[in-house]
Amino acid sequence: METAYIKTPVGIARIEGDEHGVSVISIVDEATQLSPEIPNILSKAAQELHEYFEGERRDFSFALNPRGTDFQKAVWQELRDIPFGKTTSYMELSRKLGDVKAIRAVAAANGKNPLWIVVPCHRVIGSDGSLTGYAGGLWRKKWLLEHETPPVQHRLF
Template sequence: MDTYYIGYYSSPVGLIKIKATTDHIVSLDFIDNKTSEDQNHNFLITNCLNQLQEYFEGKRFQFDLPLSPSGTDFQRAVWNELINVPFGSIKTYKDIAIAINNPKAVRAVGGANNKNPIPLIIPCHRIIGSSGKLIGYGGGLWRKEWLLNHEKIKFKK
């Protein structure tokens, strides 16, 4: 059984809980309050906290962390494609469906986006509707809007 390490980061978009094994980041969650779990950092949690700080300070444009999101093969294919969407760029759900060679799976891509266990690092906030409008974000549309504004991305309101 894996040992899990927990860290918390107080960001401009709320408190973030990071969970990692010895080798991988496994989840990042927007939460209201710290849980009763002890903060027990390892090198990976410390590295993630530093990279989040650099991102929110506008000094980091790409995360460099080992990730191990838990999900179906389809979900992991979507998340792997999301990592290719660079800072300051957006794609549509349809773009992602086409990129994973499943052009009719637009709604399923949206579902996979919603189940992303490592948002921000796997940048599901950079995916918008074909109309150019913000739709869907597990952390709340206000966070998606804040993150896109932080990255100076233009979108329709």
């Protein structure tokens, strides 16, 4: 397993993976030294995350290898299907997975998402439009949502 630490506008990100794909991307709140070199296995992920933060990328193409239960993986796949710049609710995710009563299980799986940004759990909000819990902190969730939906400049003349 290789690990790299990269700088993002919202903190230091840790990327972990091997020849089978990236298994973890997380935000690190404690002081951590940036990786002087990115391992080859993780270089595409680091580059694509950089492009995302620069506003040049909306989708990711590097191999993923998250660890989780079949149910968690099904939820994470639904999260990947949320379009860039859009949001959904836990209730809507539960509906798409075929069981509205599974809303708490869906929320728990969302909270265990090991692939920050790439599996966009930040795009899940409350049914009333409120920002709900986010492992990286609500300020980061707000930042990411604003990054994906910048204000539109209307013509002045």
